[in-house]
Amino acid sequence: MRLIAKFAKDVENSFEIVTVFDTKTQKETIDKNTPIALSIAHKYPSALWYERKIFDDFGIVFTNSFDTRPLLHHERFPQDVHPLQKSFTAKTIEFTDFRPYKYKTVGGDGVFEVAVGPIHAGIIEPGHFQFSQDGERMLHLDIRHFYTHRGIEKMVQNKSLLDARAIVGRISGNESVAYQTAYMDIISQASNTALPVEIKSYHALLLEFERLIHHVSDIGFIPNDAGFSAALSFASKLAEDSRRIFKQLTGHRFGFDAVSFKIPNFNHQEFLNFLNELHKEIKWFETWIKGVPSLWDRFDTTGILTHTKAVKYDSVGVMARASGVALDRRDNDFYKQHGFKIALQTSGDVAARFSLRIMEIYNSIEMMKSLLQDIKPLHVKVPVKFNNGSYQTFIESSIGELFMSVDVSGGLIDRFFVRDPSHVNWQVVHAMMLKDIIADFPLINKSCDLSYAGNDL
Template sequence: MRLIARFAKDRGTHFDVITVYNGKTDVQQCDKNKPLIESLTKKYPAAIWFERKMFDDFGIQVEGAFDTRPLLHHERFPKNIHPMLKNFNDKSLDLVEPTAYPYERINGDGIFEVAVGPIHAGIIESGHFQFSQAGEDILHLEVRHFYKYRGIEKLLENKTLDEAKAIIERISGNESVAYQIAFFEITAQAWHVEIPIHIRKRNALLLELQRVISHLTSLGFIPNDAGFEAALAICSKLSEAARRVMQRITGHRFGFAAIGFEIKEIDIEDFSLYLDSLQKDINWFEDWITDIPSLWDRFDNTGKISLAKAIKYSTVGVVARASGVTQDTRDNQFYIDYGFEMANEKSLDVAARFKVRISEVKNSIVMMRNFLDNTNEKVIFKSLHDGEYNSFVESSLGELFMHVQIKDSLIERFFVRDPSFVNWQALHTMMDGNIIADFPLINKSCDLSYAGNDL
């Protein structure tokens, strides 16, 4: 069984700790006066961040956890507050005197540490990487994030679904369409509306377009991090062209506010022409880049994560599929009918993740052609139903899981697990036998989100 998410809810009299696996959900009640749960970290390493987050959010203690350091609340964050408790209503907090954060350390003769971030050298999001080094060799990496912790879960509480929409669009800009679709599906469930096929097709089309933009960007930046800038020049041109198509068909370069029950008309001829040119470009790109041996020298055998570890760490998305895991939220009849074929590589390394991206772009082109449809029919709404709703969407990074509880037509609890949240926790396992100069390459090959992870 794969661990998907683990999160808590303040039910007033007690806490509910909810653990979501694929195919099964466990709910465990937990006394508010003595909030204590058992750790799952021995079986599921990905539970570590979920459990550390649960303590910061609710004050729930975890028995048997080997890591109890604060996760969301950094050095200068006020102590002893648990913002996800229903009785926490502060609108503003002030910084306090810093308390040191004990990093994971490897001790020994000549071993030194390299601290990178939170502000990086390039135009990247904020996060921290702490390396233990023996010369060039990476002995250990600790990924420390949540610098961008915006308290989104709390921010969305007591908001109407309409009010929440604009915020959810902006949780992670590069995955905006995926977040919108996840929330849209939840909204439809709450309204007891069956999503009509033409809307599902349009959503799927936009999701694939966003995947294409994201993959093309990565296909440029991965070789760039190996010192091969020509690929960045080519791919940044292609991704800009794709972004402009997104602008043309949704009115926004990132597709903000693109998902809803209204369908905008697409110029099918124009879009098909674009797909033709993209197809030609990606085929040319693949043919060209496969032929650069010095580049594959850097890609091959770099940043490996074994199939066993990819499964153990509950990885999703491109990272999982490059290690032989056959997991994709789109692996269902709807997508297969429209031409979905799961990309899968088995070489476990940067090269595998690069190739998965190329084949996914090609598959997205096929699917987008099939998803083209300008049908527009009115959807009839009856009434909004309180309840707890889940949705799964395959964003460009991997499986996105969203849970929303609605009470009195307002959001009572919002939880989302970005694909990055589990993949970040597996990143350190890719460092074995690699040198620090290859870290940017490995990191970029996974293309993880900080904003979606930190919330």
């Protein structure tokens, strides 16, 4: 069984822990007076972050866990404050004295530590990496995130489903369309209205476009981290072209608020020309980059995520597929009729993730061309009435499988939970670099290109 997510809810007199597997969902009631539960992290290592998060959010203790360090709450966050309990309503917290965080490190003669972050050398999001080093060789990496934790789950609580749309669409800038599409599915489930196929196709087109832009910028940034900056110049030009077209299409360079109940009028022919042109440029790029042996010398066998580890840590998305795990939420009839073909690689190294992105760019272009034929300007009525209930959905974002679960009560959000693909994948990164030197880390990290904001919420 694959663990998809584990999260808790505050239901009047007790807590409820929901564990979502690919084949079943388990629910467990926890007494509020003795909030104790059993950990499943021994069997499912990726449960660790979920359980540590549940402790910080709700105060539920996992007694047999091998890691009970705080996750969201950093050095000065007040102890005994668990913000997702419904009784917690404060909008500010009082910082306490500094309590050092205990990094997991390797000891021994000559072994030293390298601390990186939260503020990094490039223009990227904040996160901390603690390396245990034997010279250049990485012995262990302890990743610590949640610097961009904004309390999204609390923020949208008690908002109407429609009011929270703008916030949900801005949780992670790189995956905005994926979040919006997932949320749109929740809205249509809760209002018991099926979206017409034209609108579904339009949303799918935007999602593929977002994936394409994400992959195109990555195929520039990955070689750049191996010191090959010409690729970045080339790919960042294509990414900028794409963003400009994305703005023409949606009115926004990142597609914020673009997933809605209407399809705007746009010139299909111009869009097709753009796709064809892009396809040609990527083709040229591929031939060129595959003929640079010094670059592949850095890519090949670097940062290997083995198939065994990928399965053990329930990895999803690009990282899983590059290690031969055939897991893609688009693997269904709707996408297949538009030409979806699952992209797979087996070596699990930087080269595999890089090549996989190129494969997915071609497939996205092909699907967008097909989806375009279903699309015409359309308006549907915005639903106003929402039924109480618990709704779940899955979307394949540009990083991987996104899971969203929303409980609606009286038309308002009672519990909003979203599990970004990055949240699962970050937990396996430490197992990918035991054969590499620290200078390879930026390259390995970029080849995964996980989100910090989506992970931190």
